[in-house]
Amino acid sequence: MNPRALAILVLARVRATDAYLNVVLDTMLSESPPKDPRDAGLATELAYGTTRRQLALDYAITRFADRKLEAMEDRVLAALRIGAYQIFHTRVPARAAVAETVQALKEVGLTRAAGFTNAILRKLAELPAPPLPSPTDVAHHLSVRESHPQWLVERWLRQFGRERAESMLVADNQSPPVVIRANTSKVTRDALLTQLQEVGVEAKAATISPVGIILPPVGRIEDVYGYSEGLWQVQDEAAQLVGVYGAIPDNARVLDVCAAPGGKSCHQAQSHDVVAVDLHAHKLRKIESEVKRLGLTSRLKAYAHDASEPFPEAWGEFHAMLVDAPCSGLGTLRRHPELRYRRKEEDVSRLAALQRRILENCQEAVPAGGLLVYAVCTLEPQEGQDQVEMFLRSHPEWTAEPPVLPGLKLPLTQAYLRTLPGPEGFDGFFAARLRKMY
Numbered sequence: 001m002n003p004r005a006l007a008i009l010v011l012a013r014v015r016a017t018d019a020y021l022n023v024v025l026d027t028m029l030s031e032s033p034p035k036d037p038r039d040a041g042l043a044t045e046l047a048y049g050t051t052r053r054q055l056a057l058d059y060a061i062t063r064f065a066d067r068k069l070e071a072m073e074d075r076v077l078a079a080l081r082i083g084a085y086q087i088f089h090t091r092v093p094a095r096a097a098v099a100e101t102v103q104a105l106k107e108v109g110l111t112r113a114a115g116f117t118n119a120i121l122r123k124l125a126e127l128p129a130p131p132l133p134s135p136t137d138v139a140h141h142l143s144v145r146e147s148h149p150q151w152l153v154e155r156w157l158r159q160f161g162r163e164r165a166e167s168m169l170v171a172d173n174q175s176p177p178v179v180i181r182a183n184t185s186k187v188t189r190d191a192l193l194t195q196l197q198e199v200g201v202e203a204k205a206a207t208i209s210p211v212g213i214i215l216p217p218v219g220r221i222e223d224v225y226g227y228s229e230g231l232w233q234v235q236d237e238a239a240q241l242v243g244v245y246g247a248i249p250d251n252a253r254v255l256d257v258c259a260a261p262g263g264k265s266c267h268q269a270q271s272h273d274v275v276a277v278d279l280h281a282h283k284l285r286k287i288e289s290e291v292k293r294l295g296l297t298s299r300l301k302a303y304a305h306d307a308s309e310p311f312p313e314a315w316g317e318f319h320a321m322l323v324d325a326p327c328s329g330l331g332t333l334r335r336h337p338e339l340r341y342r343r344k345e346e347d348v349s350r351l352a353a354l355q356r357r358i359l360e361n362c363q364e365a366v367p368a369g370g371l372l373v374y375a376v377c378t379l380e381p382q383e384g385q386d387q388v389e390m391f392l393r394s395h396p397e398w399t400a401e402p403p404v405l406p407g408l409k410l411p412l413t414q415a416y417l418r419t420l421p422g423p424e425g426f427d428g429f430f431a432a433r434l435r436k437m438y
């Protein structure tokens, strides 16, 4: 299928079903694989790029549309956004962007909307630049320019100041690198790096993670050296740092209570026995298939369970617990661009309350002397540092205990691990390493 038509169908399905962009794209690319891998690359770039810029594109489209965007057929709106994205953000000549997009809309069965779409895209193509609100209204201007909801821009401006907030917004619109974690139960990071370079992959060591490798843009991840042999797993560097910062002693049994899709569980299983738990039974399949590929089946058992409810005694005692709690995910917007339009400000408090329930249940199950590593992939203090400090105030038997890792420069804020989106190239994470003293 033509890559523009494929991108239209992907965005239309994401809008219609509220599904994750990466899941829909992967499914549709495997259902109708383009013959030329470059077409798969173009469909991916159009789907992600358009979603990242959606709010700004809608601001431009609204100027010329005679009806509300919400009332438009999913495929028509997707075509308008994809066309506008190419006009404003790619090197595709504007005339070709309009013509090819209208042709693609016909290919997906919407010939009747071709004239309407063509007219709007041609008007957009005549603009010298994408329209923007006045820079004097800073939050509105940045919201449209960087395509993030205004409530989020206002929140980040308050929390981080203009310079950092702006660099975070800009970073969310960049394509993230593919980062992998060496499966150290099979190979060291440095040996894997050498092997990748020997087969011609221009890989380089991650900035901080001692197990991380940054890959150059690659096609199908499954075709990269070492994938089938389970020598590595895809995982953002900041997510790897959670495992590193946790510094769980090798002899500890680990209970990972929010485990799917399994990145941090597999990281722990490289050197520990792990019980991996997730609320959703269907998500365990992904953990199990990764554990198998990585050759870690003897190290990890996966179960469905609600982490806010007591754990079965039959699972035994755990000296360390990993609570990678469900959160607003606002630190991962470059990887999940659709999330920024779905999140509502009130989600932060709702999720903080769920995290508190999970923490309360988990802390009971840790024996004296044991560790609990709490992590979230968001920048919101209510879900991160404030959450943990409230927990510590109400549980004097617990203390924050950052790890001692000579030679490693972890991005710490006080005792806590904290990464922010920005020029450093990380997703945004917060983690706290907590010790139960008695």
Ligand SMILES: C[S@@+](CC[C@H](N)C(=O)[O-])C[C@H]1O[C@@H](n2cnc3c(N)ncnc32)[C@H](O)[C@@H]1O
Pocket (backbone or CB within 6 Å): 239, 257, 258, 259, 260, 261, 262, 263, 264, 265, 277, 278, 279, 280, 283, 305, 306, 307, 308, 324, 325, 326, 327, 358, 377
């Ligand atoms: C941030 S994700 C975990 C990511 C995972 N640790 C990794 O590194 O790949 C949070 C997970 O918590 C799960 N979850 C949500 N509510 C839960 C609950 N009450 N009990 C257990 N798991 C829950 C979600 O299904 C989701 O898979």
